[in-house]
Amino acid sequence: MAVTQRTRRPAATAESPAEPAPARLDVTVVLPCYNEQDHVLAEVERISAAMAETGYRWELLALDDASTDDTLAVLRAAQLRFPQLRLLPLPRNGGAGTARRLGTQQARGEIVVWTDADLTYPNQRIPELVAQLRADPTIDQVVGARTSEQGSHKLLRVPAKWAIRKLAERLAGERIPDLNSGLRAFRREVSLPYLRLLPPGFSCVTTITMAFLHNQHQVRYLPIEYAKRAGRSKFRFVTDAYRYILQVLRMVMYFNPLRVLMPPALALLGIGGGKLIYDVVANPVRIATNTILLILTGLIIASMALLADLIVRSRTD
Template sequence: MANPATVIIPCYNEVNGIRAVVEEIRAVLAHNAIEGEILVVDDGSSDGSAEAAATTGARVLRHRSNRGYGAALKTGIVAAKHSFIVIIDADGTYPAVYIPELLRMLERADMAVGARTGANVNIPLVRRPAKWVLNRLANYLSTSKIPDLNSGLRAFRREIAAQYFGILPNQFSFTTTITLAMHCDKYSVVYLPIDYLPRKGKSKIVPWDAASFLVLILRTAMLFRPLRVFLPIVLLCLVYGIVKMSIDLTHQPNISASALLAFVSALQILLIGMVGDAIATRLGRMSQAAPSSVTVEELGGPEK
C-alpha cells in the first residue's frame, strides 16, 4: 500500500471541471486503499469553483484574491496533513489513475513526474515548438534528460519542496522551477509516461508565456549552474576574437580594437561566471529559505 498522501488541486475558475476531478481522485484513492486527503486551493475564483469543490467533501482553502498557480500550490503544501504530496490540475487534463504509481515511485525517488509522452496526448500544436525549445534548453542547463519540464501531475516529499520556497514563483512557472532545481541539485527525479486529455474550460496560459518561461529557465540556471550560461558566451567571444585577429594579421601587422575587446570580454565574462559558480556552490540548495506566509480561509471541513 502506498504512503498516505495529500492531493493538492490548485483551482482558478474551474467550476466546470472541479467536481469531476475530485470525484475521480477519491475513487482512485479508495480503489487502491490509499489513505489521504484531497485539498483544493481556490485561488480567488469568481465562478463558484470553491463552493462546487466544497460540495464534494474535499477540504477547501481559499485565497481572497487571485495570487497565481504557484502561490496556490505553496498554500496547499504548507497546509497539507501528509508529507507525501501529489499535485494535479483542476481542468481534467491529467488522469488521476496515475497517482498510485507516482506514489509508489517515491519509494526510490525524490520526485515522480507524469510526463506527457503517452499514447493519448492533447497538447495544442501552437504550443509544441516553444515547448520543444524550452525542453532542449532545460536539458542543456541541467545536464539531464527531462521529458516533460512543466507537467502539472507529480508527487514529491514536502520537505524537499519547502526548501525551495524562496525561489519558487507564484505563477505557472512553479513546476518548471522545481524540476530544474531538483535536477541541478542531483535529486532523484523519475518520469512516468502519461496521457494528457483535452481540458474542460478555457486555458489560462497565453502564447507569450513562453518568453517568461525562457527567462525563468535562465534565471534558475544562474542560481544553480551559472557556468552553463556563461561558458557559451565566453566561447563565442573567443571565436570572434580569433577569427578577427586572423583577418587583421593577413592585412596588417596590428590587431584591431574589436579583436582585443572580444578577448578582454571573454576573460571578464569567464571570471564573472566563476564567481557566480562559487557563490552558487557555497549557498547550496537555499535550504534556509523560509516558506512565505499565506492568507486563506477554509470552506467546509475535511473529507469524510
C-alpha cells in the same frame, strides 16, 4: 462606593490541554482551482475514488484561487460527501504557482502530488506515481510525462515547448521527457528548500523540475495520456512561453551559472583569439578595435561566470 469588576481571562496552566498537532499522512493531493465550477466536482470524485482504494492515509487539499464563479461553493458542498477533502480559500488570485506553493507548505502528507482540476491529467493514476516513490527511496520525484499535446495554440505551442525543453536539457545535462507537466508527486521534505523559488504562474512546474535536477535529486518519468482541457484555458502563449524560457535560465543561473555564462564567454574568446591572429598576420602593426572588444567582452563574461559560481558555492541554503 462603586466597585468596578474586571473580567479576568483564566491563566494558562501546565494542566491545560494543548491543542493536538495535525496527524501526519502519507499523501496530500494539492488541487489548485480557479473558475472550475463545471468540472471540479468530477475531478474531486475521480481523485477520491482512486485514493480510497490504496490504503494510504491521504487528504485532498483544494485551494480556491479567488474564483469569480461558483467553484468555492461547489467545493464546500463537496466537503459533506468527501471527508478527506480539505478546503483552503485564498483571499486574492495569486496564480497556480502561488496556490501550489501554499498547498505544499500546508500539506500534511509525506508525499505531495500536484495536479490540475481541468480534467486534462489522468488523476486516477495518481496512486501509481505515489507507489513508485514509496517503493524506491532513492527517487525524490515522479513526473507524469505526457505523450501528446492537447493544449491551445497547438501549432505554435509544440515547437516552442520542444525548443524550451531542449534548452533545459542542454543546461541541466539530463534528458527531460516533459519539463512542465502539471501532474507530479514528490517528497515534501525534499521540496521545502525550493518552494521560495516558485514563481506565481504556470512555470512553477518547470522550476520544481529544474531545482530537483540541479541538486542531484533522482527524478523518474511515467508516460501518461493527456486529454483536452475542460473549460477555458488560462494559458497565454507569448507571455507564458517567455516566462518559461526566463525561468529555465533563472534556475540554471541560480544553481549552475557556469552552464549559462561560460559557453558564450569561451566562444567570444575563441573568435577574438582567431581574429587577433588574423590581424597580426594581415596588419603586423595594428590590431583591430573589434578584436579588442571581442576579447575584453569574453574576459568580462568569463569573470562574471566565475564570480557567480563562487557565490553559488558559498551559499548555505
